[in-house]
Amino acid sequence: MTDxxxxxxxxxLGTAELHRQAESRPLQKQLGAGTLARPAFAAYLGQLLFVHDQLERCLDDQVARETHPAFAVAWxxxxxxxxxxxxxxxxxxxxPDTVMPLKATTSLLEQLNKxxxxGNLALIGALYVLEGSMNGNRFISKALQKAWGIDAESGLSYLDPYGDEQRTTWSAFRSRVNAVKFDESEAQAIIDxxxxxxxxxxEISDEQHEAICVGS
Ligand code: HEM
Known part of the structure; x- marks a missing residue:
């Protein structure tokens, strides 16, 4: 990494191709087009709840244990x-208490725990992906509101947590984390x-899509 x-x-830069692949999954395409049925959306959110809940607990734990100063900066x-x-x-x-994790979700939760x-900085890379996805989620929220004839307060709060502060919140997160100096092995852990x-x-999108959209 240069200075x-x-x-x-x-x-x-390094994950641009992975982003392209993620947004081209059938479930993601339906989300973007506003054509996903509401029960399928709810089932997908149920999986995301496992993921966010676990990541939040892992990050809280890193900050409490002071494993690396970057965790407090990022989180x-x-x-x-x-x-x-x-x-x-x-x-x-x-x-929420009746949702069961899919195979892909369970595997990710195990990885996050590990x-x-x-005290692996890979958790910051994981946070980057979920936090960054809020940039596109705002547009998905608009598409779903239009398709389902509902407003954002009727079950779409996850997709637009910051409202008009989205860009400011994202820029502040970027600046804070960008200011931390990581050595090459730390940077590689974050990218991994x-x-x-x-x-x-x-994988979760595909498994969920198979289970609900294709399987039903
Ligand atoms: C329908 C699906 C999706 C659409 C339409 C979409 C759209 C977008 C848009 C418009 C941005 C902002 C780009 C910019 O301002 O530079 C963005 C950023 C981002 N999205 Fe997505 N996205 C989708 C799915 C996803 C998924 C599934 C993930 C995660 C698995 C994701 C992760 C990210 C990340 C990490 C960024 C920040 C990139 C950066 O600036 O470093 N997106 N997305």
Whole structure:
């Protein structure tokens, strides 16, 4: 990594192809087009609840244990998306406590736990992917509101947690993390974490799509 290249710039460039692959999954395409049925959306949110909940707990744990100063820098002033997910699930008629994790979800949760035990900076790469996805989620929220004739408060809060503050929140996150100096092996761990999270969300999307959209 050169002196003036921050980790966030490297992540954006290095994962551009993974982003393209993630957004081209059938479930993601239906989300973007606003054609996903509401029960399928709720089922997908149920899986995301497992993921966000686990990542939030792992990050809280890193900050409490002070495993690396970058965790407190990154995990600062961001929304606890799991709270919004729980509310949205209830608004969609799905009891969060009745959702079972899919195979791809279970495998990701195990990975997150392992990283957490190790104090692995890969957790920051995982956070980058989920937090970055809020940039596109705003547009998905608009598409679903139009398709379902509902407003954002009726079960779509996860997709637009910051409202008009989205760009400011994202820029502040980028700047904070970009300002941290990581050595090459730390940077590689973060990039590996982002790769794994991108792929895992793709796998969860596909498994969910198979289970609900194709299977029913
Ligand atoms: C229908 C699906 C999707 C659409 C339409 C979409 C769209 C977008 C858009 C418009 C941006 C902002 C680009 C910019 O301003 O530079 C963005 C950024 C991002 N999205 Fe997506 N996205 C989708 C799916 C996903 C998924 C499934 C993930 C994660 C698995 C994801 C992760 C990210 C990340 C990490 C960024 C930040 C990139 C950066 O600036 O470093 N997106 N997306």
């Amino acid at each position: 003036n290249e921050g980790i966030m710039d490297r992540l954006k 600062h002033s961001l929304a606890r998306h799991s709270d919004n997910l729980r509310e949205d699930l209830v608004a969609s008629g799905l009891d 990283w957490s035990e190790q 974490g982002a790769d794994r999270m991108f792929k895992a969300i793709g």
